[in-house]
Amino acid sequence: MLRIGVLRFVALPRSSSSSSSSLLFNPFSPKSLPPPPVIRTKLVSRYRTMAYTASSGSSSKLLFRQLFEKESSTYTYLLADVSHPDKPALLIDPVDKTVDRDISLVKELGLKLIYAMNTHVHADHVTGTGLIKTKLPGVKSVISKASKSKADLLIEAGDKIYFGDLFLEVRVTPGHTLGCLTYVTGDGPDQPQPRMAFTGDALLIRGCGRTDFQIFTLPKDTFIYPAHDYKGFTVSTVGEEMLYNPRLTKDEEGFKSIMENLKLSYPKMIDIAVPANMVCGLQDLSERPAESVAK
Numbered sequence: 242m243l244r245i246g247v248l249r250f251v252a253l254p255r256s257s258s259s260s261s262s263s264l265l266f267n268p269f270s271p272k273s274l275p276p277p278p279v280i281r282t283k284l285v286s287r288y289r290t291m292a293y294t295a296s297s298g299s300s301s302k303l304l305f306r307q308l309f310e311k312e313s314s315t316y317t318y319l320l321a322d323v324s325h326p327d328k329p330a331l332l333i334d335p336v337d338k339t340v341d342r343d344i345s346l347v348k349e350l351g352l353k354l355i356y357a358m359n360t361h362v363h364a365d366h367v368t369g370t371g372l373i374k375t376k377l378p379g380v381k382s383v384i385s386k387a388s389k390s391k392a393d394l395l396i397e398a399g400d401k402i403y404f405g406d407l408f409l410e411v412r413v414t415p416g417h418t419l420g421c422l423t424y425v426t427g428d429g430p431d432q433p434q435p436r437m438a439f440t441g442d443a444l445l446i447r448g449c450g451r452t453d454f455q456i457f458t459l460p461k462d463t464f465i466y467p468a469h470d471y472k473g474f475t476v477s478t479v480g481e482e483m484l485y486n487p488r489l490t491k492d493e494e495g496f497k498s499i500m501e502n503l504k505l506s507y508p509k510m511i512d513i514a515v516p517a518n519m520v521c522g523l524q525d526l527s528e529r530p531a532e533s534v535a536k
């Protein structure tokens with residue numbers, strides 16, 4: 242039987258080992274946000290996850306694929322627990338235009354898609370989560386409660402999204418939008434190591450999506466997988482971005498000045514994408530309320 246529940250956990254005091262001690266302006270300073278909780282997992286380890294390769298590798302448990310939609314330069318991520326008999330899988334930030342590609346891949350790999358997740362309400366493309374539900378009716382759409390959008394599961398800080406024995410932790414990383422989330426692979430002996438953070442538009446590689454967040458409090462070897470890349474990057478790490486991100490290594494005034502002078506154009510799709518994404522990508526989704534999530 243699949244364990245597909247979204248669980249909430251109890252926050253514990255955070256160990257000091259993974260917090261940032263930079264003297265430079267740090268928009269993720271624990272002073273401005275409560276310390277992220279440490280997760281106490283109840284998982285029983287079957288065997289240790291084997292070495293993980295960053296580009297598109299898989300461990301003995303985790304199957305991982307990074308997919309790209311070129312018009313909006315959007316990354317979609319496929320994760321599955323292939324050690325579980327049902328091979329439960331989830332997609333993070335699918336795009337409507339590439340839903341057929343994504344579903345074909347899921348089928349070719351023999352996976353059972355259970356979640357279609359959004360990191361936030363995107364402004365530059367229409368999410369594929371609603372369309373996926375029409376093609377694979379068992380799939381549940383997921384977005385943050387804070388986004389005030391419609392989806393099957395409305396999640397918040399501390400929830401755990403299980404797919405098989407693997408899970409993602411939900412971290413709140415507002416700034417780019419109020420409802421932005423970062424999904425971080427679980428912390429535990431049975432989970433992928435190093436950890437992986439799916440940052441949406443909060444943290445881009447050598448950039449950021451106009452933001453304020455806590456991602457730099459993750460361990461330095463955590464892989465960063467953003468929702469977009471405009472420069473040809475595919476993956477980074479927390480440590481690498483702390484050293485080389487040209488915006489986040491500045492002091493507060495320098496950061497503000499960069500962000501105020503980005504002069505980014507109005508996203509071409511914003512007037513279509515935002516209303517559509519508030520209803521999971523489909524304007525005519527049923528009006529039924531989202532599932533409540535047990536505490």
Ligand SMILES: N[C@@H](CCC(=O)N[C@@H](CSS)C(=O)NCC(=O)O)C(=O)O
Nearest residue numbers: 364365442448449450451505507508509
């Ligand atoms: N030109 C694109 C949008 C490019 C853009 O503004 N990207 C966003 C994230 S998607 S809304 C952003 O915050 N970028 C930060 C950066 O430094 O590029 C379009 O018209 O859609």
